[in-house]
Structure formats: C-alpha cells, structure tokens
Amino acid sequence: MKILGGFSDVHLSGVELTKMGQQVMGRYPVHFHMAGDVDEVGGYTRPAYLDGLSIHHCFSRCVTIHGTHGLLVKDTVGYDTLGHCYFLEDGAEQRNTLDHNLGLVTRPGALLPTDRDATMCRGIRTGVYGDYIPQNNECLQGLRVDNGVKTTPASARNPAEFLSRSSGIKFRPHVDADPSKPRVPAVFDGFVTYKNSMTGGWLRGGDIVIKNCALADTTDFTFASEGGPMGSGDEGSRQVLSNCVFVGESGNLGNCRDRGQDVTWGPGADGRFRTLSRGGQYPYRAFEIYDGPIAIENCTFRNYHVTSARPGVSALGFQLENQFQMAVTNAVSNAKFEEVDLRVNFGARGDRYFGQMDREGDMMGSFHDVDGSVTGYVGGHVFNIGNHLAKNPGCVDRPDWNAMICNDNYAMLFMQVERPGTNSMILTRDEYPGHPVTLEGLNQSPSNKQKHNPVVTVDKSYTVHWDGRAPERIRIYPAHFNKDNWLRLGFCYPPGTSFYVTYIIKNRVTGVQSNWQQLTAAADLAEVDQGDGFNYYWDSSTGLLFVKVLAHYARTGDKAYSYCSNMGCESIYIQATMTSDDVSDCMTSAYPKYSLSPSPGLPMMLSSAQCRDCGAKEPILLEENGAFLDVTVVSRGYADFDLPGPSAAITVNGVSYTSTNNLWGFNVVVVDAHTGSVINHAVFRTNREPAEDAAFANFLRNDVPKNSIVLASVYGNIRYAQDCLSALMEVGAEEPGIRIRNNASFAFVGFKGGYRPNWVRQVSPPKGSGPAVIQTRIPLLY
Known part of the structure; x- marks a missing residue:
C-alpha cells in the first residue's frame, strides 16, 4: 500500500499483510511516500495512524515513512521480513511516533531510525528492556541482501535457492556488532549454490563455518576474512569450509539466454555448449584463497579442465590482482581431486585476468598443505614460484602451477610507514640478495601513509630499502609469530639520521597501547643479535639501522588463529629525523657485506600413500540425468x-x-x-x-x-x-x-x-x- 499526500484520512487497524513488497525501490507493504504533515499541523483533526498491524513474511521492509511527518505507528508486529522493518527514509521526517511495536527475525534489522525527533525516541524506548537508544551505523551488520534477490523458496519449477542473485548471499556476522564480546560462529549447513554468473559465495565476517555444501558450475567461492592485521574485524577469527563438493562442469548445461549475444554461453571441456560463469575465457577457480586465516577440510574438487579458451582453470586459486594481505596460516587438508587438470594455479605475469602479478597479494599468496593431499608433501607450504622471501634450497618447483612447494617456519610482517607513504619498499633476504622483492603496498593512490604485509621465513635476517627517501615513521608488527620467533631487519636511511625507537603493545579490540619501552643503542650488531629485542644498532658505513623483531608472548587458546599474541600486538616503532632527501637504497653497501649462504629448510616429507578418507563424505548432488x-x-x-x-x-x-x-x-x-x-x-x-x-x-x-x-x-x-x-x-x-x-x-x-x-x-x-x-x-x- 502506497499512501501519497492529499488523502482525506488514513487509519489502518487490525490488518494482516503478508507476501508483500518487492526488491525494488519504493515497493513496501506499507509506504507513506512524501505525504507531508499527516497530523494537526497538516490540518487533520484525526491524525493518520497504523494500529495493531501484523506484517510478516514480506520481501521489502514493513513500514516505510518517507517525507511524512506526524504519523503514529503503534502495537504493530513485523516478523520474518527483508530489509529494515521500521524505516524512516530521509532523516528529515519529524514528529513520527513509534509506540509499543515489535520486530522479529527481520534482516538486517528491525529499526533504522534516521529521524532524531525527541518524541519518536521516547516512543522507541518506552517499555524496552534496559536503556536502549538507537545508534547511527553506517556499516550495517548481518545479512546483506542484494537488490533483486529471489524471494521464493527453491521448488521443482524454479530450483534457485531462496535469496539468490548473481553473487548468492553475502553474510557478515558479528556478535552484537561488538568485537569485545566472545565470537560465535555463523554455521551454514547444507549450503548449495550453482549457475552463478559471478561468484558462488563471498562471505566476510568473524568465525564462519560452511559445511556439507555443494557448489556446481560456479567460480571463485571466497572467504573475505575480517581477522587480518589490516582490518578491524574479529580478533583471532577464521573461516572453515568442511565436507563440500565443488563441480566445475556438471551435467546441467543450462540455457542460452540470447544466442549470439550471451557471453556466458560457450563450449565446455567436452565440447558441449553450456553456461560458463563470467564468460567463456574466465579461468574458473573452485575456491579463491583470499585474506584469512581460512581452512579447507575434507573437500572434493571434480571436473576442472583446462581448455584453449580457459588455460587458467584450477581447483584452488587466489584473488586476482590483489594488493591485500594473505594469511600464511591458510590451510588445506584431506582434499580429493577427480578429473582436475590443475590443482593449483597462481597465474603468470601477463596472463589474461592475472595482470602483472606485481601486487603484494599476488606475490605473497600461499597456503599450508597440512597432510600433503594437494601437493604430495606433508606439511608443505605452497608459494608463488618467484617469492624468495620464502624460498630455501629444499623447495620443489611446480612450473605448471606457477608455484613452489617449501617447508620452513613462516610468518608475516605488518608494516605501517608514513611521511612519505608513496614509495615502494624493497625487502631483501640476506640469503638471496640477488632477488629483492619490491612491494608497492596496500594504498594504490598517493598518500602519506602506506601498509605492507610480506610473508617471511622466521629466524632470518633481511634488509629494507626504498625507491625514494626513507619514511620518517615505521611501525613493525610481527604477525603469526610464535613465541621466541625473531627477524633481524636492517632499514636503510641517509647519513646523519637520528632515531627514536620504542617497543609498544597494542590491544586490537580497544586500541589501547601499553608497555611502552624505549630501545637503547647497541655497541655493535652482535649485541642486537644476542639481545631480547630492546636495542638497535646504527651501521653508519652501510646506512642501515638494525632492529630485532622478537615475539615475547605466545598465541594460545582463543588466540591460536590470531595474528597477534595473547598480550596484544607487539610492535617496534621507529621515528627518524633525516637531514637529506636522498633515495634510501643501500643495496650496494649492504651486499656482499651481509650476504649469507642459503640454509636448508625443514625436511620435505612425501606422503606415504593415497589418502583414502580424503574428500567430502558423500554430500548430495544432482546426477547428470537429474534423478x-x-x-x-x-x-x-x-x-x-x-x-x-x-x-x-x-x-x-x-x-x-x-x-x-x-x-x-x-x-x-x-x-x-x-x-x-x-x-x-x-x-x-x-x-x-x-x-x-x-x-x-x-x-x-x-x-x-x-x-x-x-x-x-x-x-x-x-x-x-x-x-x-x-x-x-x-x-x-x-x-x-x-x-x-x-x-x-x-x-x-x-x-x-x-x-x-x-x-x-x-x-x-x-x-x-x-x-x-x-x-x-x-x-x-x-
């Protein structure tokens, strides 16, 4: 019902409304649209009201008040609806009163009050438990429903899942949107998605578990974690995919929507024409590894074939052209592959859709093959083949995957730099000085601040250089470090630089910083190497400031998957005062002085036998004949x-x-x-x-x-x-x-x-x- 201005009277009482509203702007069960003043101010001796309405199982809100003032909504119940149930649209609405109403199972929320009229606020709080005052929130939590979603359950006639659209459902769960409270997993059991034109699922949040799921004829199922050091999500959270089947090309060929014009209609690996997510040349990836920490457990990957049109198809892949962090703790276990040409594909520089592979996420992508079910090496870590920050002499190259398999102790650095934040950072491991890694950082636009998040082999030494003047401020966080893991870092600065270096612990939830301690100058580099991380050494002959990044505390209990320790995020903060704007690149003076021979990593153990219990435990999928x-x-x-x-x-x-x-x-x-x-x-x-x-x-x-x-x-x-x-x-x-x-x-x-x-x-x-x-x-x- 859409109520416009100029009416004689509108009084609705005791009305039941169901299956109403559409996922189109302006289509709501009850909609007061630009009605103006509907009380005494507008000349109504009997002001407009809604009294005792029952609004349930509707597809777009319950009561929308837009450009309307003086409306009374009382004793009304909204149940199981999409969108904010009681919705004041512009924020300019006045004198509206919501009195003794109820909203249940409303997604994403019951109330979106942009109207800050005092009468309305008192009406909201009357009889409410506690002392509730609605908060403005520009980042709405809960279920995000795309415009134009399917609003009917799956059926034989139309088997598409409830709420599905081009990208399926997006879900961002948080406990009361309060990161200080305990995390509670959001569990999706029996999740089914197929024939998505873009992605089978994009889930961002804290602890999320997807289990007993089936995904067919779709691509790029993705967890976008909020547990990373660059974000502000749930500290220590992770996402888990368990007991699922991915089918690249099923027997369901689909239909051509517009012959000759439909870019998603093309030949499959067997030559038969079929619908293809994102078009006929897109490199299908069953699961797209991104952010983290994530775990893929007991999953089956079936029918992922490389073709001449789609040479990059693989079971496991990575976010394309990605500048964001990639947790080194991302893990795969008990995986099973059936009719899969490429189990993993990083992509190569210049490949279509993969770009130049020069962004930090592209170069730092990795995952841990816990049991060897992917690579054949128990405990192996899979990296981009060009990542010398993770390399050791025992690594095994897989050129067909554009990858290498290594085994060592790995962690990450999270570095914030500023003044300037526009320069690229050049990180060089002393064991491979001929293979420096250039990191452009997260911010792709000019800024005084920049962030870097490289993967590193712990208990090693590195030097850091810049393609411009060194930053005045650098903050280094050890991420995913276990207790007593360390790195020695040498930062390049111009001659005559003075330093103020401190150790700080930061609580990521509250933002409170504590345990401030100033580092003291050491007499030589050996003192730093043998120290506990509370001193530094300035080598004026090479222009390198050396610090030891040491993890003093463990990650245990609910912090086991955290980037930081139980005590918080340890960091070293360097403030430098420079008298020169020269380019801070000390490579020629640092090497060969600090060059080291590559040392072996941990043993590479071949898995002894084919995993009989790997893969999903027979989840339900459709047979090719549709039985x-x-x-x-x-x-x-x-x-x-x-x-x-x-x-x-x-x-x-x-x-x-x-x-x-x-x-x-x-x-x-x-x-x-x-x-x-x-x-x-x-x-x-x-x-x-x-x-x-x-x-x-x-x-x-x-x-x-x-x-x-x-x-x-x-x-x-x-x-x-x-x-x-x-x-x-x-x-x-x-x-x-x-x-x-x-x-x-x-x-x-x-x-x-x-x-x-x-x-x-x-x-x-x-x-x-x-x-x-x-x-x-x-x-x-x-």
Missing part, C-alpha cells in the same frame, strides 16, 4: 482424524505405503539414496506395545543401511515412544518438534549417512491443527 525422488509424507494423529486434508500415508514416486490395518504408531519407509528403490516398509505399534519403542530404535540404528532416506509418520498415537525418538534424532530429527505431543501429528524426512543434507525436514503442528504434510523432491546421491 529425483518424489516423496509425500502425511501424518494424522488422533486429534486430527476428523480434520480436512489428505489421508495418512507415505508415497514414494507415486506408490503409497500405509499403516497396516490402521495400526497406531509409526509408519516407516526406507529408500536407497543412490537408486531410489524402497528397501523396507515397517509399522511399529508404539501406542500399545512398550517393546515396540526399542524395536523401532534398533531398526533405525542397526537395520537401516548407510546412505538411506528415512520416511516416517505418526498414525493415531505413539504413547510409549522414547528411545526411538532419540534414534530419529540420529537421522536428522530435531528438538523441540521431535517431542511429539499425545495424539498429535508428526511427519519426517531424514537421512542416515554421517551428515545432514539440506532436504532433511520435519513437520510437527500443534495438536488438533494437522494433518502434518511434507511434499518434496529429493535429489539422489551423485
């Missing part, structure tokens, strides 16, 4: 016998299975999840025979084979059911619905197989409001 099981489960408890609706039965692909002789209890059908064949039908008379409870529980636990679909319904009553309810929970039933009331209905579709597919469901209506009905199509196991 489904059509299922209807109808339950009638005694209290629902006389109510209208279908008769009690379980129907599988048109064949009906009823409770024999109308015996009261559980009617159960078991179906092979691979073939769709019914392998058992049984009735358990739990209403009359107490022993039938144990018999049903034993049947589920011992007689039903793995990878079976379990269909169950109640007929009449189940008086003695106890242990069997626990057994039903083992195949997917959930509290509180499984606690079936006396004479009530209960319908259930479950699965026995070690995980919970997203089609498992139950219906347990209140007694006397049945029957309980489930109608669904179940995809058979791939």
